[in-house]
Amino acid sequence: MALRHAVLAALLDGESSGYQLARSFDLGMANFWHALPQQLYLELTKLEKDGLVEGRRVVQESRPPKRLFTLTEAGLAELARFAEASVKPSFIRDDLMVKVQAVDHVPVEPVLEQLDERGAMAAAKIDIFERFLRRLRGDLDEETFLATAERVGPYLTCLRGLRFEEETAAWCARTAGALRVRSGLTRGGPRP
Amino acid sequence: MALRHAVLAALLDGESSGYQLARSFDLGMANFWHALPQQLYLELTKLEKDGLVEGRRVVQESRPPKRLFTLTEAGLAELARFAEASVKPSFIRDDLMVKVQAVDHVPVEPVLEQLDERGAMAAAKIDIFERFLRRLRGDLDEETFLATAERVGPYLTCLRGLRFEEETAAWCARTAGALRVRSGLTRGGPRP
DNA sequence: GATCCCATGTAAACAGTTACATGATTAC
DNA sequence: GTAATCATGTAACTGTTTACATGGGATC
Known part of the structure; x- marks a missing residue:
């Protein structure tokens, strides 16, 4: 189940x-x-x-x-x-990863667009998660909150969600940057 | 599909x-x-x-x-x-996250064990991924490799896999640490 | 007048997991 | 002799997504 x-x-x-x-x-x-x-x-x-x-x-x-x-x-x-009960490992399963895996043999532009889109979505989620965490922890700093609050489960899972989205955003930017350098464009690419 | x-x-x-x-x-x-x-x-x-x-x-x-x-x-x-074709967003779907979400209302010890286990698995994967990346990029530094290599798709996806596992390992350690502080134990917990 | 939000559901299609089945070779 | 690795598949089950269906109130 x-x-x-x-x-x-x-x-x-x-x-x-x-x-x-x-x-x-x-x-x-x-x-x-x-x-x-x-x-x-x-x-x-x-x-x-x-x-x-x-x-x-x-x-x-x-x-x-x-x-x-x-x-x-x-x-x-x-x-x-x-x-x-014992856990099974979890896996990433993401269409966008498949597209990036194939990116050398497939038109680049649509993949770039989708990376930008996904990055923007991740940024929006980061915002939501950060606000949620701040609301939960109130005036306390994180360490104190986690040590003393009655309920910390939702905080801890949200923390994971936040890191995941941060990582997603960073990867999208990095990947799109690298691909743009390769295709001669530099819009949004890494530092010159 | x-x-x-x-x-x-x-x-x-x-x-x-x-x-x-x-x-x-x-x-x-x-x-x-x-x-x-x-x-x-x-x-x-x-x-x-x-x-x-x-x-x-x-x-x-x-x-x-x-x-x-x-x-x-x-x-x-x-x-x-x-x-x-356009992408749909991807989601984390992980039994371990559900367990952590519920951790305040459920026995803590088994969850701690599973966090340790998952952390160790992540560490093993990090090792595999790092070796794979090093093999792909050879003597080149990452920037040069990504700019000049013929095929970069697998490198870019593996980079994401690596970051994901790093994040998993860090979260498992952080979460287990916080939960151990709460339950009075300090084995493996954060700095005193 | 159109569109969005609230609120619930059924049915069909699709994707993924678990269990079962077979059989040879290699390593301990 | 026991287990692991190579190598392929079928069948049953479980879980997820998509399409369809309904209907009122609020907002523009």
């Missing part, structure tokens, strides 16, 4: 609807997994059937009614069981 | 058997994708049927016969078409 435990982990920070989860699983907030709304609605239904989460219907005015889910005892136990 | 183009890109560096591809897709060499042997045999068969690769049977003594595949013109064209 895969998404299953990510959803359980996300619900540790309070009840949530499928829609809310989808938003945070899509853009940054929950930077430890990614999933589309459809998958979440499905998974939440299954989790409810298995007794790992509990849903309650909330009627709103001027909004469609929504279902808010909470972790159950059984859900928390399942999460604990999962945390103790 | 996903694995498909990764296989085509891998075949740019010469003909290869399913078995050889599986090895390099599993351990580092081709750090831009990951796949199991079964999937590769299947994919290569499909690619051959579609005329994107060509296979030839090679009988060996004291080894089972193997099938070596080469890119065709059509395969190269397909790769070019793929490189021009």
